[in-house]
Amino acid sequence: MLKPISQESSAHRFHVLAVILSLLLVLSVPTFLVACGSQPTTPTPQTPSAVAVELQIFAANSLEKALPEVQAIYTQQNSNVTFADTQFKGSGDLVSQLQGGASADILITASASTMDNADSNGSIDASTRVNMFNNDLIIVKPKGSSTKIDSLAAVNAPEFSRVAIGDPDAVPAGSYANQSLSTVGLYSDSSGKGGEYLEGFGDKVVVQSSVGNVAKTVSTGDCQLGFVYTSDLYRYDGIESAFTVPADTHKAIVYPGAVVKTSKQATEAAKFLDFCLNDPEALKVWSEYGFEVAK
Amino acid sequence: MTHSAVYRIVNALLFVLLLGSVPALPQAALAVEQTQQEGAEQQAADEAVSVSQNNDAAKMAGFDSALSAFARYNSGTGRSVGGVDYGYRYPLAGADALAVLAVEGLTYVYVPDHIAAQFHLDIRDSQVQAHVAQLLEALDVAVSNGGTTLLQLAQPYAFTSESRLNHDGFAIEFGVEVEPGYFYTLISSSDSSDPSHVAYFAETALLVPADSFTIDAAPEGLEAFWNFLGGIDYRPFWVSLRTSAVALIFVFILGLGAARLSLRMNNRVKDVLDSVFTIPMVLPPTVCGFLLLVAFGNSTAFGRWLIDHGIELVFTWPAAVIAAIVVAFPLMYRTTRGAFEAQDSDMLDAARTLGWSEGRIFFRLMLPLAWPSIAAGTVLAFARAMGEFGATLFVAGNYAGVTQTMPIAIYFQWMGGRTDIATFWVFVVVVISFIVILFINLYASHTQRFRKGSGSGAATDAPSDPSANQATNAVSNGSSASQTMPVAPVPTQTDTL
Structure with missing residues (x-):
């Protein structure tokens, strides 16, 4: 007699608890909505001289550590300018994303060809296009690894079973790497895209969706070698340079920047690009991370 | 400021509560501590030299001078300023800064004359050179992050107080004010050869008295874990x-x-x-x-x-x-x-x-x-x-x-x-x-x-009124x-x- 009653009452408690929980959940939603709605609309103090501006930047994945530091310096000097969450992805992804309807003010890619694509898509204002940085291509290995490479062709040595390379269609570092590999016969197309890897070598190649992923998989030891930019060394722990790819085996590595055509704050965006190139404090950041500000 | 602090604490508490419901917490805390300590241990390997937490200052026992405002520049720029071409340049920490330039075969360390005099340093004294080099090497290892370090280069240091010198056909100038308040190491060539790959990298630091700052030990244990929680974007x-x-x-x-x-x-x-x-x-x-x-x-x-x-x-x-x-x-x-x-x-x-x-x-x-x-x-x-x-x-x-x-x-x-x-x-x-x-x-x-x-109690427990x-x-x-x-x-x- 007693047992079923006590079970029933505890079951009651349980159901009441369930109802309260679901009520809480439902009630919490408007609160969140209000909270989330109120954050962006909080009026930023506007002085007549400086209208608050929030710039959205799409930047090559390799700039992930350096660019936010430069942005912080810029906001310090120009308190009316803040930055939305900057998107760091493979340059090809960013161009597709812009074409797909994402809104941004500035695009910085890691190769001239990806910027050319953005230009022919009509995504950028070509008159604002400017070469921002030079970079070098290197082969990295896990930190402390004893492997030695003295030539480009050595990446096909039997001791290496996995070599990380960026997807040439989305990751400029990947197409630069393939251009270099084509000079030693490991890749079939000298443009770095659309070709095949040499039989045997192709099985070793692990294609990655961003240069950051290349660096990361090498740092974890999952790949013994990877093709990244010099600047990637300084933003990732756990990798070290094994070989500097000769600059004459691939196209010059240039990072073009441009104001996006649909930007509603094009003047402010252009100002920031100019700041990146000419400010001595910004230069310190770029130099630290190995980005050579273009001539 | 206080609002964000409160927010941070609330968030941290929330997660501590959340994590607290699982007995695995101590191991997790330990794992985080260990990753944070790895860096510290690496620095500690350089016995006598102690490096600040943000890797910009270092001092050592038995040396009255120390280095601060240290920075390593893995690249410079050939960009002109105001239409003037200065060759290839690396930033410096200021007018009185030490400049380090690693080129093939040797590493230049430029100490301005008046700074050497101010700190009573004879830069030709091998003891002084060894001390400065040790400080530089410790800082260099801490920030090199996979780049070639001074230690790996293992090449001789050339201490100099000459602000201009020639290297392999290139002119090197230290401490040049290019823009008001900004000083650089310049590398230029008289002919058309490219000065951008002359140096592997450049470094800079300020000489300061060793007793002008203290180096705090890196936080450990719970404090490190707390800092870690506080630093997370929730x-x-x-x-x-x-x-x-x-x-x-x-x-x-x-x-x-x-x-x-x-x-x-x-x-x-x-x-x-x-x-x-x-x-x-x-x-x-x-x-x-x-x-x-x-x-x-x-x-x-x-x-x-x-x-x-x-x-x-x-x-x-x-x-x-x-x-x-x-x-x-x-x-x-x-x-x-x-x-x-x-x-x-x-x-x-x-x-x-x-x-x-x-x-x-x-x-x-x-x-x-x-x-x-x-x-x-x-x-x-x-x-x-x-x-x-x-x-x-x-x-x-x-x-x-x-x-x-x-x-x-x-x-x-x-x-x-x-x-x-x-x-x-x-x-x-x-x-x-x-x-x-x-x-x-x-x-x-x-x-x-x-x-x-x-089911078993239905006959007796069912309420008489169904509604x-x-x-x-x-x-x-x-x-x-x-x-x-x-x-x-x-x-x-x-x-x-």
Whole structure:
């Protein structure tokens, strides 16, 4: 007699608890909505001289550590300018994303060809296009690894079973790497895209969706070698340079920047690009991370 | 400032509470401590020299001078200033800064004359040279981060106070003021040869008295863990919660509606409809994401029509909600439909003979009977919405504080080299998932037990007034409904999970 009653009452408690929980959940939603709605609309103090501006930047994945530091310096000097969450992805992804309807003010890619694509898509204002940085291509290995490479062709040595390379269609570092590999016969197309890897070598190649992923998989030891930019060394722990790819085996590595055509704050965006190139404090950041500000 | 501090503390407390519910906390804390200590140990390897936490200052026992404002520049620039070409230049820490330039075969260390005099340093003294080199090497190792270090170069140092010198046909100038207040090391050539690859890298630092600053030990143990928690951006948690909660409201209503709708259909239509409702569960999330992007994006007529009418969804928070709804909906729909289908149609017919309207039957009979399944489906749908990654990344992107949910944060933090933060989020997601499954299991076993219990006690415990029991039925379970409805015991439909 007693047992079923006590079970029933505890079951009651349980159901009441369930109802309260679901009520809480439902009630919490408007609160969140209000909270989330109120954050962006909080009026930023506007002085007549400086209208608050929030710039959205799409930047090559390799700039992930350096660019936010430069942005912080810029906001310090120009308190009316803040930055939305900057998107760091493979340059090809960013161009597709812009074409797909994402809104941004500035695009910085890691190769001239990806910027050319953005230009022919009509995504950028070509008159604002400017070469921002030079970079070098290197082969990295896990930190402390004893492997030695003295030539480009050595990446096909039997001791290496996995070599990380960026997807040439989305990751400029990947197409630069393939251009270099084509000079030693490991890749079939000298443009770095659309070709095949040499039989045997192709099985070793692990294609990655961003240069950051290349660096990361090498740092974890999952790949013994990877093709990244010099600047990637300084933003990732756990990798070290094994070989500097000769600059004459691939196209010059240039990072073009441009104001996006649909930007509603094009003047402010252009100002920031100019700041990146000419400010001595910004230069310190770029130099630290190995980005050579273009001539 | 205080607001953000409070927010930080609240967040940290929240997670400490959350983590506290799992006995694995000590190990997790330990793991974080260990990763933080690794860096410190590396520095400690350079016995006598102690390096500041942010790697910009170093001092050593037995040397009255120390280095501060240290920086290593892995590249310089050939960019001209105000139309003037200065060759290739590396920044310096100031007018009085030490300049280090690693070129092939040797490393120049420039100490301005007046600074050497001020610190009573004879830079030709090998003891002084060794001390300065040791300080530089310790700082260099701390910031080189995989680049070639001074130690690895293992080449002789050339200490100099000459501000101009020649190296291999290139002119090197130290401490040149290019812009007001900004000093540089310049490398230039008289002919057309490229000065940009003369140096491997450059470094700079200021000489300061050793007693002008102290170096704090790196925080350890709980303090390090606390600092770690305080440094985490908790927005992915709130974004996840917000997105899944809003998605859940839609999923709940749509799922129930679709399940009810599919019951009324004739069989052929039902099969087709059922496939449509269920397909997001079978499709890879990237396919859902792709289709959503095509539907709402800029590249199709429909998407452009929407955008022209002010509905810009792609890469916004509503897109994340839509993605979550699409992937979570089938879970709600299928569990609910399963429960509805298992209900005894005789019982429903009996209700109809009593004159109940279809609406009343749905809300007063079917829903209460199916409630355990609905509850489980709701929790599962919520968990699925929280775990959504592929479709969200496709249509909503990765905007911190807007669309960056926990799964997306894990991927991008890992990719960005911040494995410790990724680990933290993994831990949080595992804990949440564990709680969700535990909740479903407890709930299921509870209703199961209750049904058995009430079955045996039904004859004596059933309230004499059936209507008094209806309130209980409305929130609870199927078997007690069998007490009020004149039908055979309902078959097990509640614990399909």
